[in-house]
Amino acid sequence: MPIGRADVSPPHWRKSSYSNGSGGACIEVADNLPHTIPVRDSKNPTRTPLLFTPDAWASFVTAVAIGRLAD
Known part of the structure; x- marks a missing residue:
């Protein structure tokens, strides 16, 4: 990230598609x-x-998608 640059926009939250509908694991x-x-x-x-960097988040999402972090 370049020095002096910050994210100042408010976050737009969305629920993960992997969250369950019964209120747990969301x-x-x-x-x-x-x-x-x-x-x-x-x-x-x-x-x-x-807080994650975009690269770290992409790695995490990929690991979940291919089952490397399965229960």
């Missing part, structure tokens, strides 16, 4: 920020989100 991700991917627990949205 995460929300905001992927509208160019340099940061925040992820939060949808059951506790006021808690500080985890």
